[in-house]
Every structure is written in structure tokens, then in C-alpha cells.
Amino acid sequence: MTQSAPTLRLRNSLTRGVEDVTPLDPTNIRLYLCGPTVYDRAHLGNARNVILFDLLFRLLRHDHGADHVTYVRNFTDVDDKIIARAAESGEDIADLTARTTKWFLDDMAALGTLTPTRMPRATDYIAQMVEMIEGLIASGHAYRADGHALFSVSSYDGYGALSGRSTDDMIAGARVEVAPYKRDPMDFVLWKPSDEDEPGWETSLGYGRPGWHIECSAMAKALLGPSFDIHGGGNDLMFPHHENERAQSCCADPDAGFASVWLHNEMLLVEGRKMSKSLGNFFTVRDVLDKGVPGEVIRFVFLSTHYSKPMDWTDRKAAEAVATLRKWRSIAADGGAPDQAVLDALRDDLNAPGAIAELHRIAKAGDGATLKASAALLGLLEDDMGAWADGGDEAVVEAVLAARVTARADKDWARADALRDGLVAAGVVVTDGKGRGWEAGPGFDPAKLEGLV
RNA sequence: GGCGAGUUGGCGGAGUGGUUACGCAGCGGAUUGCAAAUCCGUGUACAGGAGUUCGAUUCUCCUACUCGCCUCCA
Numbered sequence: 398m399t400q401s402a403p404t405l406r407l408r409n410s411l412t413r414g415v416e417d418v419t420p421l422d423p424t425n426i427r428l429y430l431c432g433p434t435v436y437d438r439a440h441l442g443n444a445r446n447v448i449l450f451d452l453l454f455r456l457l458r459h460d461h462g463a464d465h466v467t468y469v470r471n472f473t474d475v476d477d478k479i480i481a482r483a484a485e486s487g488e489d490i491a492d493l494t495a496r497t498t499k500w501f502l503d504d505m506a507a508l509g510t511l512t513p514t515r516m517p518r519a520t521d522y523i524a525q526m527v528e529m530i531e532g533l534i535a536s537g538h539a540y541r542a543d544g545h546a547l548f549s550v551s552s553y554d555g556y557g558a559l560s561g562r563s564t565d566d567m568i569a570g571a572r573v574e575v576a577p578y579k580r581d582p583m584d585f586v587l588w589k590p591s592d593e594d595e596p597g598w599e600t601s602l603g604y605g606r607p608g609w610h611i612e613c614s615a616m617a618k619a620l621l622g623p624s625f626d627i628h629g630g631g632n633d634l635m636f637p638h639h640e641n642e643r644a645q646s647c648c649a650d651p652d653a654g655f656a657s658v659w660l661h662n663e664m665l666l667v668e669g670r671k672m673s674k675s676l677g678n679f680f681t682v683r684d685v686l687d688k689g690v691p692g693e694v695i696r697f698v699f700l701s702t703h704y705s706k707p708m709d710w711t712d713r714k715a716a717e718a719v720a721t722l723r724k725w726r727s728i729a730a731d732g733g734a735p736d737q738a739v740l741d742a743l744r745d746d747l748n749a750p751g752a753i754a755e756l757h758r759i760a761k762a763g764d765g766a767t768l769k770a771s772a773a774l775l776g777l778l779e780d781d782m783g784a785w786a787d788g789g790d791e792a793v794v795e796a797v798l799a800a801r802v803t804a805r806a807d808k809d810w811a812r813a814d815a816l817r818d819g820l821v822a823a824g825v826v827v828t829d830g831k832g833r834g835w836e837a838g839p840g841f842d843p844a845k846l847e848g849l850v
Numbered sequence: 851g852g853c854g855a856g857u858u859g860g861c862g863g864a865g866u867g868g869u870u871a872c873g874c875a876g877c878g879g880a881u882u883g884c885a886a887a888u889c890c891g892u893g894u895a896c897a898g899g900a901g902u903u904c905g906a907u908u909c910u911c912c913u914a915c916u917c918g919c920c921u922c923c924a
Contacts, residue, residue: 631924754872828887
């Protein structure tokens with residue numbers, strides 16, 4: 398569709414540098430994002446790479462055409478954490494994963510993320526996993542021991558290249574799981590036996606279930622092929638998850654190379670610490686939404702820090718985002734085209750903060766059409782995301798405004814000032830001469846206007 | 851201990867070998883009945899040290915500090 402699509406540059410974890418991305422197939426650019434293990438609500442940090450990949454997806458669709466990008470984001474619905482959670486609550490595993498999958502989709506939709514092209518569930522790809530494991534065993538990259546199938550790390554010279562560590566270093570750390578059946582302490586599980594009361598599949602490998610990592614290798618291969626363009630996730634997945642995925646896939650298809658670019662985002666912080674379940678300092682996306690922070694505001698805050706840097710979530714940032722988005726929404730108009738500088742910023746390693754700076758420039762110039770079309774690349778100012786910015790209860794506000802106009806015309810300054818103070822107290826920002834003449838500001842509460850007129 | 855990322859003005863946060871980031875807040879002005887909103891103007895900040903260079907916040911090295919991974923984690 399495009400004669401010469403613009404060049405995208407990305408930071409590739411594999412080479413540790415920002416480089417031009419050359420699509421393997423310009424008519425079908427393929428992305429894979431490690432999706433959630435479904436056993437609970439997604440916490441706010443989980444949203445960061447979803448929003449990052451949504452931005453990437455939007456940009457690629459713009460530059461190459463919507464039909465020329467395939468974006469896969471999986472659900473891992475078989476995992477020991479799921480088994481443990483179900484055992485705690487007594488809930489059926491299928492019900493648990495279905496419920497939390499729905500939660501994830503709802504929460505990510507609230508953040509204005511596009512639906513990926515494909516959203517495979519791991520349990521639908523057991524056969525592909527088994528096939529891959531059998532192949533690895535046949536080629537000597539994996540072995541069976543004590544009912545398990547294990548990947549042999551020493552069989553792959555490239556092991557450690559992604560995360561930048563040698564197996565010697567890792568063993569020196571002495572934090573690897575030791576198991577008597579492992580030939581090498583670093584070897585990891587591809588398949589493990591299940592008890593009667595654990596989920597399992599009867600396969601050529603015996604009754605059991607997959608280990609972590611193999612599901613992504615199998616689903617990526619099934620849906621994108623043995624090689625594809627961009628693979629990503631949080632940088633805490635780089636080791637061991639992505640290192641192991643890469644080892645499996647590269648050994649299963651030695652000539653393919655798996656992912657060309659590895660895109661990792663930095664962590665979300667809370668009070669300077671990584672937000673994580675093990676630290677117990679996390680709150681969910683739903684918590685924030687329920688607190689009254691619109692999804693669009695969350696998205697704006699996330700995009701205002703480059704993905705390669707840690708980001709602190711603060712109420713102050715959210716408040717600033719609210720003000721900016723309200724202002725932008727008041728001037729946004731249809732019929733524009735994306736601004737070149739915004740596109741340039743995004744193509745340069747997804748520099749969303751730089752793009753936002755350009756949006757400020759466009760807004761200041763009063764070009765509402767260009768603003769809206771450009772913001773759409775970042776998933777901002779979309780029509781279906783803006784309900785939060787509507788004032789609501791307009792009649793009450795309009796009545797007070799009208800009364801104030803009358804009072805001012807009568808030069809009844811005392812009454813005019815009283816009405817003005819009432820508006821301010823109710824969080825109404827009077828914008829004489831602009832738009833409808835007022836906006837909902839911080840703490841907007843029309844109930845406080847009762848009795849003023 | 852190993853590996854990696856980072857340290858920019860009051861706050862947030864880009865970027866660059868020599869010229870303005872940008873936003874918020876602040877300050878000055880215009881406007882206003884007084885305000886608000888709006889508009890105009892305003893801030894030489896780049897952790898410390900050494901080096902390369904005509905010139906470094908921007909490249910190299912060292913130091914300090916912060917954070918992450920090495921164990922489930924996005």
C-alpha cells in the first residue's frame with residue numbers, strides 16, 4: 398500500500414541500541430506482546446506495556462496500513478499461580494480464568510487500547526507446545542527426566558545473549574532452582590507432570606502441563622511464524638522468561654531467528670519502588686478507574702514518560718493530565734491530518750513525551766483539527782473516550798452563569814461576585830468568551846450550586 | 851557478587867557537540883467592574899571529577915547516588 402513506508406526506530410534489547418526496524422515482510426508486520434497470567438485484576442504496572450504496544454500498533458497501522466500489521470497478545474491461562482488461587486477460593490479454574498480474562502479486557506478497553514489482532518489462550522495451544530517440545534527433544538536441546546521435560550541450556554550457545562549474562566554468572570548467584578533431575582542447574586522446565594487434582598493433558602509427554610515460557614513460543618510460532626518483527630514486555634520479563642522463550646524458539650527453528658527486535662519497557666514505580674505483587678505495593682487499574690481517574694487520563698500520564706525510563710504514578714500528574722486533556726478537548730475538531738512533527742517523534746523510538754510536546758504546540762496555535770488527528774495516534778482525544786470531560790448537569794451551571802450575566806448587566810456587583818464565588822466553589826471554571834463559557838475544573842461538583850439561583 | 855538503566859531548572863519531562871524543548875507552578879504585563887479564563891513576556895538547568903575537542907549537559911573514563919533484573923512478577 399505504501400510505496401516507501403517511513404522508518405521506525407526502536408531500542409532493541411538484544412543489541413542494546415536504538416536501530417532502524419526493517420520489517421521482515423512489509424505487507425505483514427508482526428508483533429507479539431506477552432499478555433497476562435489470568436488469576437487476578439491487572440495492576441497498574443501491567444498497563445504500561447499494553448499502552449506501549451497499543452501506541453506501536455497505532456503507529457504501524459498508520460504508516461503501513463491497518464491490514465498490514467498483526468498484533469498478538471496472549472492470555473496465559475495455565476500456571477501454578479492460577480492453580481493456587483483456585484485452590485484457595487474453591488473456584489473452578491475455568492471460571493477463574495474466564496472471569497479474570499474478562500476483567501483484563503474491560504480494564505484495557507477503559508484505557509482506550511485497541512483490540513489486538515489475535516488474543517490466543519495458552520490452553521488452546523497445548524498440542525503446539527507438545528509438538529515443539531518433542532522437536533527439541535529430538536534435536537537434543539531438551540531431555541526427559543523424572544516425568545519432566547527440560548530444556549538443556551548448555552545446548553544453545555546463544556543462551557544469555559538477550560539478558561546479557563553468562564550461565565556461569567547465574568549459577569554463581571546460586572538462586573536457581575536446584576532439582577536432582579536437572580543436568581544443569583540452569584535448565585528449565587518445558588513440561589511437568591500433574592497430579593490427579595491438577596489441570597493436565599494426556600500427551601505423548603505423559604499426563605501433565607506446560608512449564609512457563611513454552612506457551613509464548615508455541616503461540617507466537619502458530620500465529621506469527623517462526624520469525625517475526627517485534628516481541629515485548631516489561632523489562633522484568635527479560636530474564637528468565639524472554640531469554641528462555643528465545644532459547645526454545647531459536648533451537649526449535651534454528652534458521653528463523655525468532656523475534657528481530659525485543660522491546661522492553663521500564664517499570665512503573667510507586668514511591669520510588671517498583672510496583673509489584675511481591676512487594677504488595679500495587680493497586681489495580683480498576684482501583685484507579687474507580688477512584689474517578691478516567692482511562693484517558695491514565696493513558697496520558699503513561700505516555701508522558703518515555704517507555705525506557707521508570708515512571709512514578711502520582712496524583713499530581715493525573716491532575717495535570719486532566720487539565721491538559723480538558724483544554725485540548727475544548728478545541729479539538731474533526732477533519733485534520735496527523736502533524737509531521739508528531740509522527741517524527743513517534744517514529745523515533747516511540748517518543749511519546751516528545752509527541753505530546755508537539756501537541757501542546759499545535760493546541761497553542763489553535764489548530765483543533767490537526768490536534769485531534771495527531772492525538773489519535775496516541776489514542777488520545779478519541780470521541781468514545783471523552784465522556785468524562787463533559788460537564789454533566791449543564792442546566793444547573795448554565796442557570797447560575799445566566800444569573801451572573803444578568804447581575805453584571807445590572808451592575809449588581811455584590812450578587813455577581815457571590816454567584817462567581819459559588820461557581821468557583823463548585824469547581825466550575827468560567828471561560829468567558831470561549832466555547833460554551835465554562836468548563837468543569839478540579840473538584841467539579843454541581844450539587845454545590847443548588848440554591849444559588 | 852554479576853548484569854543493566856538512570857542522575858536535566860521549584861516540580862514533571864524531552865533533546866542536542868556550539869543557537870528555544872515542552873507542560874505545570876512562579877514572576878511581570880495586557881485584558882477585566884474585581885476576578886477567572888485567555889493572550890504576551892520571563893527562568894543559560896543539565897550529579898561530581900578527569901579526559902577528548904576550538905568548544906561538552908550531549909562523546910570517553912572514573913567516583914557517588916538511585917532504581918531494576920539475577921526468585922513469581924509487566
